[in-house]
Structure formats: C-alpha cells, structure tokens
Amino acid sequence: MAYIPFIVVVWILMVGLYGIVTSRDLIHLIICLIVVQSSTYVLLLGVGYVTGAVAPYFYDVPVHTPAVDPVVQALALTDVVVEAAVTALLLAFAIQAHKRFGTLDPHELASLKG
Amino acid sequence: MTQAQRRLAFLLGSAGLAAFYLWGLFGLPGFGNYPGPYGFIINRIAVGQTDATGVVSTVNFEYRGFDTVGEEFILFAAAAGVATVLRRLRGEQERPAVDEAADRQVPPTSSAIRMIALLFTGPVVVMGWWLASHAQTNPSGGFQGGVILATAFVLIYLSGEFVVFKRISPVDVTDVVEAVGAGGFAAVGVSAVAMGLPYLSNFLPLGSVPGAVSSSGTIALISFFVGLEVAAAFILIIGELLEQTLLIRQGGQ
Numbered sequence: 001m002a003y004i005p006f007i008v009v010v011w012i013l014m015v016g017l018y019g020i021v022t023s024r025d026l027i028h029l030i031i032c033l034i035v036v037q038s039s040t041y042v043l044l045l046g047v048g049y050v051t052g053a054v055a056p057y058f059y060d061v062p063v064h065t066p067a068v069d070p071v072v073q074a075l076a077l078t079d080v081v082v083e084a085a086v087t088a089l090l091l092a093f094a095i096q097a098h099k100r101f102g103t104l105d106p107h108e109l110a111s112l113k114g
Numbered sequence: 115m116t117q118a119q120r121r122l123a124f125l126l127g128s129a130g131l132a133a134f135y136l137w138g139l140f141g142l143p144g145f146g147n148y149p150g151p152y153g154f155i156i157n158r159i160a161v162g163q164t165d166a167t168g169v170v171s172t173v174n175f176e177y178r179g180f181d182t183v184g185e186e187f188i189l190f191a192a193a194a195g196v197a198t199v200l201r202r203l204r205g206e207q208e209r210p211a212v213d214e215a216a217d218r219q220v221p222p223t224s225s226a227i228r229m230i231a232l233l234f235t236g237p238v239v240v241m242g243w244w245l246a247s248h249a250q251t252n253p254s255g256g257f258q259g260g261v262i263l264a265t266a267f268v269l270i271y272l273s274g275e276f277v278v279f280k281r282i283s284p285v286d287v288t289d290v291v292e293a294v295g296a297g298g299f300a301a302v303g304v305s306a307v308a309m310g311l312p313y314l315s316n317f318l319p320l321g322s323v324p325g326a327v328s329s330s331g332t333i334a335l336i337s338f339f340v341g342l343e344v345a346a347a348f349i350l351i352i353g354e355l356l357e358q359t360l361l362i363r364q365g366g367q
Contacts, residue, residue: 002145
C-alpha cells in the first residue's frame with residue numbers, strides 16, 4: 001500500500017499526456033498540460049511524507065514534533081508559480097494563434113504550416 | 115497520420131514510459147518512509163536560527179532564497195512576455211468598450227453576482243494582505259497572498275465593471291508596483307552584501323518570540339515584496355487577457 005501515491009502520480013501524468021496527444025483545441029491542450037504538471041505536486045509531497053508527522057509549522061506544536069520534509073513543500077510552491085507563468089504565456093500564444101489563423105485546432109494549425 | 119494511428123503510437127510509447135516510471139518510483143522508499151536527513155535537520159534547526167515557525171517559508175525565503183529570486187523573476191518575465199505577445203499589432207486597433215449592438219438582448223449581470231463580488235472584495239483584500247505578511251508564522255506567504263490580492267480585482271471585473279477594473283489597476287501603477295516588488299527582493303539581498311554579509315543573509319533583528327509577526331528578520335520583508343510582485347504580475351496578466359477580448363479587434367474601423 002506504500003506505493004499507491006506513486007501509482008497515482010503515473011496515472012495523472014498518463015491522463016494528461018493522453019489529453020495532449022488527442023487534443024483538438026489549444027485551450028484544452030493547455031489545461032491538459034496543467035494536469036501533467038499536477039502529477040509532480042503529488043510526487044513531491046508523496047516523497048517527503050512521514051507517517052504520523054505534522055506539517056512543518058511549529059506555531060502551535062513544540063519544535064521537536066516530527067514533521068514532514070519542508071524542502072519538497074517549498075519546491076511544490078515553486079512548481080505552482082512556474083505553472084502559472086507557463087499557463088499565462090501559453091494562453092497569450094493561443095489568443096495570437098486564433099487571431100492569425102482563425103482556429104484553435106492543433107491539427108489545422110499544423111496543416112496551415114504544411 | 116490519422117487520429118487512430120496517433121492514438122496507437124501514443125499508447126505504445128506511453129505504456130513503456132509508464133512502466134519505466136513506475137519501476138523507478140518503486141525504487142524509492144515507500145510513502146511515509148521519508149529517509150531524511152535534510153528535511154529533519156531543517157525542521158530541527160530552522161526555528162532556532164530564524165525565529166520563524168513556518169519552515170516552508172524559511173526554506174523559500176532564507177535557505178534557498180537565491181532560488182526564490184529566480185522564481186520571482188520567472189513570474190516577472192512571464193508578465194512581460196504576455197504583455198509583449200498581446201501588444202497591439204499592426205492592423206489592429208483599440209476601440210472603446212462600448213456595446214455596438216445596443217438593441218440585442220444581453221442578460222444583465224445578476225444582482226446576486228454583483229452583491230457577492232462586492233461583499234467578498236474587502237475580505238479578500240484583507241485575507242491576501244494577511245497571508246502576505248504572515249509567511250513567518252503559518253502556512254502563508256507572498257506567493258499565496260499575492261494571488262489572493264489579485265483575486266480582489268478579478269471580483270470587481272466579475273461584478274460587470276471592466277472599466278472600473280481598468281481604472282483601479284492602471285497599467286502604469288501595476289507596472290511600478292511589480293517593479294518595486296521584484297526589485298525589493300533583490301535589494302534586500304544587495305543590502306546584506308553592502309553590510310559585508312553574503313547575499314540574502316538575514317541581517318535584520320530576529321525579534322524575541324518565535325512565531326510573532328515581527329520575528330524572523332528578512333523573511334517577513336521578502337515575503338511582503340513577493341506579495342506585491344505576485345499581485346501586480348497577476349493583475350497585469352489578467353488585464354492583458356481581458357483587454358484582448360474586450361478592447362482590441364482586428365482590422366480598421
């Protein structure tokens with residue numbers, strides 16, 4: 001049972017990748033990319049978890065209480081920020097693609113370029 | 115390549131990827147058996163070293179503060195990138211946000227939405243500000259607080275007032291706030307250098323009680339600057355995206 005979170009990680013990654021490959025709309029494709037990235041949050045938090053430990057905040061618990069790894073949690077925060085930045089840029093590109101070619105379908109966009 | 119062929123190629127390739135990925139993950143210590151030692155060491159020493167009880171913020175703004183400078187500038191660059199990609203191109207022109215088909219039937223923004231947006235705007239500002247200024251004590255920080263602060267402006271847009279949204283977040287002002295936020299973080303680091311300490315050293319007094327708002331030295335200060343930067347960056351990005359759909363149209367008049 002100790003590996004179920006890791007199976008979930010692979011499952012989320014695969015679902016997102018399937019969505020990207022079969023996508024017929026750039027906005028849908030961008031959301032699928034967010035799904036792919038979500039798998040990394042589960043992985044990061046799963047790797048640092050300690051059974052029975054508290055969150056790494058010692059405001060109302062004594063300092064020596066066992067706590068989970070704060071480093072991976074900080075990395076997950078970085079992950080979220082990067083995702084927001086990438087999503088914003090991709091949405092801007094999608095707007096420009098639609099303005100220029102009049103479609104958001106990746107297949108039609110590819111055939112326009114030959 | 116047809117759609118079916120694409121799907122088949124993907125399924126074959128992804129089966130291999132999934133198998134190898136799972137194989138690799140199963141080599142890790144199982145869920146809940148984190149072996150350490152870095153997380154345990156930081157949890158043990160962080161509160162004593164910085165007087166901050168939120169260790170995730172301590173990691174972000176102190177132990178790997180240099181990384182977080184880069185992270186903040188990723189967002190800064192993204193906001194600049196969105197503004198560049200969505201600039202007014204040749205052959206496009208801005209037009210005022212007026213309804214040209216005044217006779218069509220547009221359902222007005224319901225008063226329920228207006229009321230809720232109005233009701234939430236104040237508390238959301240307070241909550242965002244509280245989060246951005248309490249990174250040192252609890253699970254909050256500049257990134258979370260900044261996003262929630264930006265939400266307050268989106269609520270105003272949701273209540274049907276795009277013009278008000280643009281008026282209370284003029285690009286000149288948000289640009290300056292964003293620059294102050296991003297530059298402030300870097301300036302905290304440079305101040306440490308000017309005092310003869312390594313870049314981003316915690317040179318401020320730590321306060322006396324761990325967990326107090328005034329504790330933790332530069333962590334609280336950096337979190338405040340990050341909150342400004344993130345809020346301004348998100349308002350800029352959202353404003354640019356909305357402006358595309360509402361103000362800029364192709365072709366001349």
